[in-house]
Amino acid sequence: MEKLVAKSDVYTPHAELADFYLVPALTECFVAHALEKGLGYQQSIAALNRHFRAVLDHVQSKYPYWSRSEGRDHVFVFPAERGPNRLRADVLSRLRKSVLLVGSGYRDRTVVDQAHGLSMIAIPPATLQHRHHGADEKTKADFDPSSGAVARNVLLSFRGPVPGVDSNVPTVAPGTAGAAAVSGASMSLGPRYVLWRNLRDEEGVHFVGYEPGDGNAARSCNRTCAVRELGEAEYCLVPDGVEGWTLRLYESLGRGCVPVIIADGAELPFERFLDWSEFSRKVHTINAADVADTLRTSGRAKLKTKQAAIAMGRAALTYHRDEVYVEGDAFAMLLRELKVRVRFFRNSPYRFFQRASVTSMG
Secondary structure (H helix, E strand, O other): OHHHHHOOOOOOOOHHHOOOEEEOOOHHHHHHHHHHOOOOHHHHHHHHHHHHHHHHHHHHHHOOHHHHHOOOOEEEEEOOOOOOOOOOHHHHHOOOOOEEEEEOOOOOHHHHHHOOOOEEEEEOOHHHHOOOOOOOHHHHHHHOOOOOOOOOOEEEEEEEEOOOOOOOOOOOOOOOOOHHHHHHHHHHOOHHHHHHHHHOOOOOEEEEEEOOOOHHHHHOOOHHHHHHHHHOEEEEEEEOOOOOOOHHHHHHHHOOOEEEEEOOOOOOOOOOOOOHHHOOEEOOHHHHHHHHHHHHHOOHHHHHHHHHHHHHHHHHOOOOOOOOOOOOOHHHHHHHHHHHHHHHHHOOHHHHOOOOOOOOOO
């Protein structure tokens, strides 16, 4: 993110002229590096919080900009789905008025309630999109569902971890004795389990589920295989339920597959400006079992319309590899989100008055 800012026209080396200040304290990178050095997870989290406290102490004591706005114009990046969850409550409370860029899908109400007033903007992951930008012509054609380069002979596709597939919840026909209890037990295991029970033998649906951590099942279809499956399907399931679930959303768009999002309440990137309904579908968790029938009855015309709009959606969620500003890309969309806050901020009591210095008062 800091490289994108540095190479863009919105960057100024004159801090007193800036509307926002990006603080590059990267929690995910810090924890990953600590783990690589041999620290345990809890030790890594403790070290992260010590580091973040030191960063905030430095920013607040060495620069005048935090105090004039109480941190409202300072931007922090938490790109993973866990958002700022790795920060302790005392650290998070110091960010309660700042702008946080978080991964799509982050919606931990406990953290939000602890630090009420957090201004969060959902953003897409940066590294994933780089694979699609700058691809050769054949690969670009594969990404375009209207190109005909890939035969999409599967209605709906999913491959991934499904918590509970090794459990012993019995199979009972709807409307029979005990069906309600079985349905409740299935739902308690999460939407992925409900989908697995209802779709694994469904005609026209490719659904492969395995217990999280099952390395053999995961290795049975490597990344090339999994990506190919996305390209062969018209719709791709994107259900909540395990960490990292939103990566499938961007992979689906990258392969020209219309994502079907089953994650109640999840915030998607740039919803203020980007109409996700044009190139994706949302299905409530309570209706997950009927998703295949829902898609079949929606009609081919609606599918073609969404497929045609995928390129627009993908462009708005892509950061360019050469780290330059491109109109309509993910960085440009982020700037639009920030501009909304600038308009409010410039007319707030935190920016209208400036503290008078001793020298300026003569």
